[in-house]
Amino acid sequence: MKNIIEIKKVLKQFKVLKRKTGLKSSFTNFFSRDYKIIKAVNNVSLTIKEGEFVGVIGPNGAGKSTLIKILTGVLTPSSGTVKVLNYIPYKQRKEYTKNIGVVFGQRTQLWWDLPVKDTFELFKYIYKIPEEKFKNNLNRFVDVLDIDKYLDTPTRKLSLGERMRCDLVASLLHEPKIVFLDEPTIGLDVEAKFRIREFLKEVNANGTTIILTTHDMSDIEELCPRIVIIDKGKKIYDGLVDNVKKKFRKQRILVIDFFEEIDESKLKWKGIKTIKKEGDRVTLIIDTTKTTASDVIKKILSKWPIYDITVEEPEIEEVIRKIYKKGFNVS
Ligand SMILES: Nc1ncnc2c1ncn2[C@@H]1O[C@H](COP(=O)(O)OP(=O)(O)OP(=O)(O)O)[C@@H](O)[C@H]1O
Ligand SMILES: [Mg+2]
Incomplete structure (x- = not known):
């Protein structure tokens, strides 16, 4: 299988204010520009092949979401090269995003006040999905994720688990080649997690490459043969979950x-x-x-x-x- 994602020596720096406490010092901060540079992603190289299901894990603040944002073209790296599906995500964002699906578990991409199915219709229009393909996909996804009863509900009235399932559908209607999922199971109950995992297995079995970040190790055990562990911006492990276990066994x-x-x-x-x-x-x-x-x-x-x-x-x-x-x- 060919490489679908290739990133080399990617660095992402953020300039953040050095924290001082108190009102007076917040003024000083404002004027004195007492900044420090943090390396949210530090010299990460990574290749992922077509059809893989890769889990990205690491403690809070490790740089996972920043990495996903770079891969999806939301952020521009400070240095290094990023190539996904032969695009440079941050440079060719418009063309590129037609080929990928993205879910940020912390934030919805559904229109807040619209019934869910209207958001799906909008996605059909934005991605120019042919009617037939749209209907087939929607029916199949609605069925597997059991969201039939929420289709007429505005997003703002959905529970977290209901909304997350709808977000997943929205990210996949246009049959992207790669899907990036940043904590799609956060805060979900056992049943919702189960449904999402079964759904993702099916999507991956049909050939879609999936990159998933999660803090739930059962997600990893169920779904991802390969994991990348990130800590303080650096890649500290890249390989099979089984090998991690063996090393510590x-x-x-x-x-x-x-x-x-x-x-x-x-x-x-x-x-x-x-x-x-x-x-x-x-x-x-x-x-x-x-x-x-x-x-x-x-x-x-x-x-x-x-x-x-x-x-x-x-x-x-x-x-x-x-x-x-x-x-x-x-x-
Ligand atoms: N826009 C930003 N400006 C400044 N610092 C940022 C910005 N985005 C992220 N950071 C910092 O970069 C580091 C990595 O953040 P990131 O969100 O990528 O971590 P994460 O691995 O996704 O963590 P979590 O598991 O909590 O989601 C953190 O120290 C965070 O505070
Ligand atoms: Mg994160």
Whole structure:
């Protein structure tokens, strides 16, 4: 598959006022121009191939939204090169935006006072979507996202989850090649998240490239094989979610249901960190730098009859929290 997004050494600086507190100092600030420069996106290079579903994650203020704004042509980078679908987004914004879809979860693109379906009609006009294509897409999207009942409601009367689903539809009616979604699941309930995820899976399976930012690690686990982690404007990881997990996978949790209660002191083997017994169920935490889950299982099976056994990996949330706190290079 060919590269659909190519950015090289992208830098975005903002000039911000140095904060001083108090009314008097806010005047001084105004006149003294006591500015500092922050690098919201700092030397980021990235390539994305057609058809990928990439998750962009990172702590608050990391630079994710700024990066999305650069990719969608809303912001001009301070330096570096940006090429998406052979366009330079910030230079050829008008032509370019016909080929992409954008949803900023924090802000709607629907007309506030218009019934939702009228906004859709406007998009049909703006993007010159042929009637047939428009109808087909709208019917399909309305169905999958279950928004039939809101079509006549003005946007301002919709709940967050209802509005977000309508925003997604609006961003996809013209069948863009790439969709940029900046926190599309923020503040949504379980059902709305589920619907949106199923919808996005379908859209991606039909060939649309999707770039998604989120703070919800279940979005990532469900949708994005590849993640880019941004921290303080810098790209600190770019690769498979699975590899992130593997790198930090130093412990495993084994839950074993024995046929009958056993003497747990007989489990004190190398690499077994803790043993917890509740009746005939034993939970072991093992250190995988010293042993492996499969070795432990083999040994157990050779000694006792067992009823069931499960192996759990560390939660992705925990792994990501560790990376945000200590960086990717520590383990
Ligand atoms: N227009 C602007 N002017 C000045 N500073 C800005 C501007 N936009 C963003 N910033 C700063 O740039 C940094 C990155 O912001 P950005 O919104 O890209 O972060 P984010 O990763 O999207 O965070 P969040 O997870 O909270 O959405 C922050 O320090 C923010 O304060
Ligand atoms: Mg953001």
